[in-house]
Amino acid sequence: MMLESDKQPSKVGDYRMKVTKSDQLVLAMYAVATPLFDGDPCAPLRHQLWNPRTAVWKLSVDAMTDYPHHHLFYSLNCCRQRASVAGLEREEGETRKTEQEPKRKTMLTVSPQTMTEMWATMGSTIASFMFLWAIFRQFCPYEVRRYLEKYSQRIMSFFYPYIKISIHEYTGGRLKRSEAYAAVEAYLSVNSTKYAKRLKAEMGKDCSNLVLSMDEHERVTDEFRGVKVWWVSSKLVSPSQSMYPQQERRYYKLAFHKNHREMITEVYLQYVMREGKEIRMRNRQRKLYTNSPGYKWPSYKQTMWSHIVFEHPATFETMALEPEKKQEIIEDLLTFSKSKDFYARIGKAWKRGYLLYGPPGTGKSTMIAAMANLLNYDVYDLELTAVKDNTELRKLLIETTSKSIIVIEDIDCSLDLTGQRKKKVEKSLDDEKEKSEKEIPRKDLKEEANSKVTLSGLLNFIDGLWSACGGERLIVFTTNYVEKLDPALIRRGRMDKHIELSYCSFEAFKVLAMNYLKLKAHPMFDTIEGLMKETRITPADVAENLMPKSPLDNAEKCLSNLIQALEEVKEAEAFKTEKE
Numbered sequence: 001m002m003l004e005s006d007k008q009p010s011k012v013g014d015y016r017m018k019v020t021k022s023d024q025l026v027l028a029m030y031a032v033a034t035p036l037f038d039g040d041p042c043a044p045l046r047h048q049l050w051n052p053r054t055a056v057w058k059l060s061v062d063a064m065t066d067y068p069h070h071h072l073f074y075s076l077n078c079c080r081q082r083a084s085v086a087g088l089e090r091e092e093g094e095t096r097k098t099e100q101e102p103k104r105k106t107m108l109t110v111s112p113q114t115m116t117e118m119w120a121t122m123g124s125t126i127a128s129f130m131f132l133w134a135i136f137r138q139f140c141p142y143e144v145r146r147y148l149e150k151y152s153q154r155i156m157s158f159f160y161p162y163i164k165i166s167i168h169e170y171t172g173g174r175l176k177r178s179e180a181y182a183a184v185e186a187y188l189s190v191n192s193t194k195y196a197k198r199l200k201a202e203m204g205k206d207c208s209n210l211v212l213s214m215d216e217h218e219r220v221t222d223e224f225r226g227v228k229v230w231w232v233s234s235k236l237v238s239p240s241q242s243m244y245p246q247q248e249r250r251y252y253k254l255a256f257h258k259n260h261r262e263m264i265t266e267v268y269l270q271y272v273m274r275e276g277k278e279i280r281m282r283n284r285q286r287k288l289y290t291n292s293p294g295y296k297w298p299s300y301k302q303t304m305w306s307h308i309v310f311e312h313p314a315t316f317e318t319m320a321l322e323p324e325k326k327q328e329i330i331e332d333l334l335t336f337s338k339s340k341d342f343y344a345r346i347g348k349a350w351k352r353g354y355l356l357y358g359p360p361g362t363g364k365s366t367m368i369a370a371m372a373n374l375l376n377y378d379v380y381d382l383e384l385t386a387v388k389d390n391t392e393l394r395k396l397l398i399e400t401t402s403k404s405i406i407v408i409e410d411i412d413c414s415l416d417l418t419g420q421r422k423k424k425v426e427k428s429l430d431d432e433k434e435k436s437e438k439e440i441p442r443k444d445l446k447e448e449a450n451s452k453v454t455l456s457g458l459l460n461f462i463d464g465l466w467s468a469c470g471g472e473r474l475i476v477f478t479t480n481y482v483e484k485l486d487p488a489l490i491r492r493g494r495m496d497k498h499i500e501l502s503y504c505s506f507e508a509f510k511v512l513a514m515n516y517l518k519l520k521a522h523p524m525f526d527t528i529e530g531l532m533k534e535t536r537i538t539p540a541d542v543a544e545n546l547m548p549k550s551p552l553d554n555a556e557k558c559l560s561n562l563i564q565a566l567e568e569v570k571e572a573e574a575f576k577t578e579k580e
């Protein structure tokens with residue numbers, strides 16, 4: 001330590017020291033730990049005052065003395081701390097009236113030695129604390145420790161002004177990943193890429209880009225309506241036991257000041273959940289589920305659906321359909337997807353039934369893909385013939401998620417929906433009984449009779465109580481023979497919108513010509529239009545003819561192929577009418 005001797009504050013009066021932040025604790029400790037006593041060389045220092053707002057220490061000196069600077073040495077050494085005290089300055093205006101000394105400035109500089117001492121002290125203090133803590137943990141009985149911890153936490157929480165909320169990845173066993181955790185993860189993935197210093201990168205689900213998220217033990221600050229909150233990502237590692245490997249339990253911790261408790265718990269958390277879910281929905285890889293009959297893995301989580309990534313490229317833009325009809329369907333779908341509040345208000349489950357009917361190859365399946373792509377929904381392709389009974393059908397329904405389309409294709413072929421099935425099976429039972437009871441065991445036939453979904457089971461599936469679980473779902477039936485279906489099945493309210501997909505019109509052809517040949521107009525279009533008015537051809541057939549079959553095939557070749565196909569259909573129709 002060095003003191004500039006010509007600037008010693010050796011006069012009676014009030015002195016002011018500006019102290020750096022790291023010295024504040026040092027001097028505060030000294031002030032408390034060193035009482036003045038008679039004969040103390042520091043006695044002339046009557047008191048020391050600390051003003052935290054101005055970071056200024058006041059030293060009051062009672063008598064003429066040379067001691068103040070010694071006192072400073074003494075105090076700083078006592079505390080073994082660094083004190084870079086700048087501008088020990090005699091305070092203007094507070095000079096004792098008895099003294100008329102000129103103003104003087106004293107500079108005190110401290111050598112790096114003190115810094116080393118400070119670190120050494122801090123190190124040894126921490127080491128001692130850790131040692132004591134380890135002893136405490138090892139020898140203190142668990143009950144006492146728990147008791148102490150409980151009360152120490154209560155005392156701490158009394159003084160500690162921050163509230164913490166943990167959101168764990170798995171709750172209630174490890175069966176299902178917490179939705180809340182996933183939503184927070186998604187929400188923070190956007191925030192953390194901007195602010196976090198340690199990020200982890202994972203390949204996105206579609207393998208096209210890297211997804212960045214907060215690394216473990218990283219902290220990000222978020223601000224909501226002017227209130228600051230802190231998110232920390234952490235994990236608990238439970239030790240491995242003989243049979244089970246080491247388990248990691250990840251969680252997010254949210255910290256905020258207790259003054260904002262209501263706003264954070266009631267508004268902010270809901271906002272995070274909503275945003276997170278939306279981000280997940282945007283980023284998710286959509287799936288095509290199916291209830292394949294043999295899918296019965298003996299896993300702890302047995303799902304009735306198996307899935308693959310849904311990557312159908314169909315959109316309403318590429319669909320060959322009259323523009324007005326197309327627009328009407330798009331608007332209907334979009335209105336449905338935005339009507340959550342409306343459905344809640346009228347007390348109706350948030351779902352809508354579509355019946356797509358028309359001859360084969362008119363684009364029913366294509367339209368389902370276009371619907372899924374428009375609304376960003378998953379698709380559940382339900383194979384009714386693989387469903388054992390109504391109970392299984394209900395289980396399948398419960399396992400479907402929100403924002404999905406449940407499709408039953410060719411519903412007329414899936415089961416007898418005219419109510420005949422039961423009678424038929426019963427009849428066959430009687431016949432078989434008459435023939436030979438031994439030939440076919442009765443039990444098997446009974447099983448056959450009970451192993452199918454009934455019309456009432458299907459009606460329940462569409463609009464029974466269970467169908468309201470989950471919300472935001474489309475149920476789509478397709479059929480080639482609408483007249484075969486039971487009217488109860490397709491009445492409005494069950495199948496809200498009936499869409500007929502029919503033979504290719506000239507308008508629809510123009511969409512296909514644009515898709516396949518990039519042609520808006522062509523001299524051959526007139527011939528095609530004329531033929532299309534006279535005959536019927538499905539969009540699938542038109543599409544097939546417009547498809548180039550070799551690298552040499554140009555637009556003219558494809559269009560003439562189509563004209564030829566149309567003429568052939570026309571001839572066949574004429575021949576058929578003649579025959580009739």
Ligand SMILES: Nc1ncnc2c1ncn2[C@@H]1O[C@H](COP(=O)(O)OP(=O)(O)OP(=O)(O)O)[C@@H](O)[C@H]1O
Nearest residue numbers: 318319320359360361362363364365366539540543
């Ligand atoms: N309206 C259409 N717009 C665009 N392409 C279509 C259309 N209709 C049919 N296609 C084309 O024809 C093919 C068959 O269509 P799709 O499978 O959708 O018909 P479908 O009506 O479902 O037939 P099915 O009743 O036999 O299941 C599709 O791959 C598609 O390329």
